[in-house]
Amino acid sequence: MKQTITIKDVAREAGVSVATVSYVINNRTDKRISEKTRKKVLQVINLLDYTPNQSAKALATNRNQMIALYLSTEDSPLKNAEQSYFLHFLVSYFHEKNYDLICLNESYTEKFDHADAIICYDISSELFHQIGDSNFIPLVAFDCMIHDPLFFQINSNYKCILEKADTFFSGKPYTLVLLDTKNQEKKDYLATLHSDIRYVNDFSEVLDLEEENIVVVDHTLYQLLETSHHTLYVPAITTEKADALLTCLEYALQRTPIQQHDILI
Numbered sequence: 001m002k003q004t005i006t007i008k009d010v011a012r013e014a015g016v017s018v019a020t021v022s023y024v025i026n027n028r029t030d031k032r033i034s035e036k037t038r039k040k041v042l043q044v045i046n047l048l049d050y051t052p053n054q055s056a057k058a059l060a061t062n063r064n065q066m067i068a069l070y071l072s073t074e075d076s077p078l079k080n081a082e083q084s085y086f087l088h089f090l091v092s093y094f095h096e097k098n099y100d101l102i103c104l105n106e107s108y109t110e111k112f113d114h115a116d117a118i119i120c121y122d123i124s125s126e127l128f129h130q131i132g133d134s135n136f137i138p139l140v141a142f143d144c145m146i147h148d149p150l151f152f153q154i155n156s157n158y159k160c161i162l163e164k165a166d167t168f169f170s171g172k173p174y175t176l177v178l179l180d181t182k183n184q185e186k187k188d189y190l191a192t193l194h195s196d197i198r199y200v201n202d203f204s205e206v207l208d209l210e211e212e213n214i215v216v217v218d219h220t221l222y223q224l225l226e227t228s229h230h231t232l233y234v235p236a237i238t239t240e241k242a243d244a245l246l247t248c249l250e251y252a253l254q255r256t257p258i259q260q261h262d263i264l265i
Contacts, residue, residue, distance in 0.1 A: 005048045005049065005050045005051075006050075007021050007022065007025075007050075009048060009050070010041065010044050010045055010048060010050050013044045013047075013048065014037075014040050014041045014043075014044040015040075016037060016040070016041060020033060020037065020041065021041055021045075024037075024038050024041040024042065025045075064114070064115075064116060065098055065099050065100060065116065066099065066100045066101075066102060066114060066115045066116060067094060067099050067100070067101050067102070067115055067116060067117055067118070067119060067249070068101075068102050068103075068104055068112055068114075068115035068117070068118045068119070069087070069090065069101055069102070069103050069104065069118075069119045069121060070104050070105065070106070070118060070119065070120045070121065070123060070127075070131060071083050071087070071103060071104075071105050071121055071122075071123075072105065072106055072121075072122060072123045072124070072127070072182055073105050073106050073107065075201075076179070076180070076201045076202060077202065077203075078179055078200065078201065078202060078203070078206070078218075078220050078221070079179055079180070079201070081220045082179055082218050082219065082220045083121075085219045085220065085237075086121065086236075086237055087101075087103065089237050089242070090119075090237075090242065093239070093242045093246075094246075097246060102114070102115060106123070106127055109127070109130050109131050109134055110134055111134045111135055111136075112134075112135060112137075115137065116137060116138075116249075116253060117137055117138040117139070117140065117249050117252060117253060118131065118135060118137060118138070118139045118140070119140050119142050119245065119249075120139065120140070120141050120142065120144065121142050121143055121144070122142070122143045122144050122181055122182075122183060123141075123144055123182060123183065124144075124182040124183055124184070125144070125145070125146050125147075125183065125184070125185055127182075128141055128144065128146050128151075129146075129148075132151070138249065138252030138253055139151055139252075140152045140153070140154065140245065140248050140249060140252065141153040141154070142154050142155075142245060143155060143156070143186075143236060144181070144183040144185075144186055145183060145185035145186045145189055146185070147185060147262075149261055150261075151261065152248040152251070152252060152258075152261050152263060153261065153262055153263065154241065154244055154245050154248060154263045154264075154265065155186070155262075155263070155264055155265075156217055156234070156236050156241070156264070156265060157264035157265060158189075158190060158193055158194075159193060159264075160264075161215065161217065161234045162176070162193060162194055162215075164232065164234060165215045165232055168232045169213045169230070169232070172213055173196065173213065174196070174211070174213035174214060174215055174232075175196045175197070175198055175209075175211040175213065175214050175215070176190070176194050176196065176197045176198070176214075176215045176216075177197075177198045177200060177209065177211075177214050177215065177216050177221060177225070178190075178197065178198070178199055178200070178216070178217065178218065178221075179199070179200060179201070179218045179220070179221065180199040180200065180201050181199070187199075196211075198211075200221070203224075206221070206224050206225065209225070209229065211229070212229060212230055213229070213230050213232075214229045214230065214231050214232070215231075215232045215234070216231060216232070216233055216234075217233075217234050217235065217236040218236060219235065219236075219237075238265070240265055241265040244263050244265050248263060
């Protein structure tokens with residue numbers, strides 16, 4: 001059985017105090033630690049394959065490595081399926097980054113103290129600000145438009161998606177088919193980019209689609225339409241987009257001043 005390596009073992013091998021090891025692990029810039037000492041500690045950590053205890057690290061940083069995810073309550077089975085797909089993707093992604101994810105819905109908009117930050121996925125601007133008014137931890141909008149410089153918003157770059165569609169369909173007409181959303185700001189924005197947009201809520205509306213050329217970003221719609229229509233699928237959730245989300249969360253958690261809060265991927 002592999003011997004458990006502790007912070008004391010690291011300190012002993014590096015010839016420094018436990019406090020110094022802790023300062024290096026938590027990147028404490030308010031403590032004077034020479035570059036030589038810092039490198040020595042990091043080398044010993046790597047040599048001993050030491051993994052800092054997450055709960056101890058949380059105490060040191062006042063963070064518990066938990067992210068809350070707000071999902072809107074939906075009657076549409078298609079929206080529920082898309083939420084499940086998104087949730088599975090995000091849970092796997094954040095697990096690899098040592099974050100836990102807890103899901104909340106619009107029935108709970110009170111102060112939530114157990115998370116480091118909150119991700120709001122495809123919700124209305126009104127609900128977003130209601131959540132923001134009740135919480136004092138970083139709040140990030142994902143796949144919804146808030147247009148508030150105080151908050152990051154991460155969305156798909158629909159201009160690029162439509163340019164891909166122009167090329168894919170060789171200039172022929174096409175319809176952008178999306179699952180319906182409660183975020184009116186997003187609908188208004190998309191209407192300025194493309195005139196032929198269809199929002200669907202249920203299977204019957206999908207079956208009623210007669211257009212030949214179709215662009216989709218929702219995984220659920222792609223599964224339903226890929227064989228019956230000439231379909232271009234540009235996923236709404238990708239690793240690149242999740243990376244941008246994590247970067248925005250880290251900036252917000254560290255209170256790093258950033259000029260650009262409107263992120264398009």
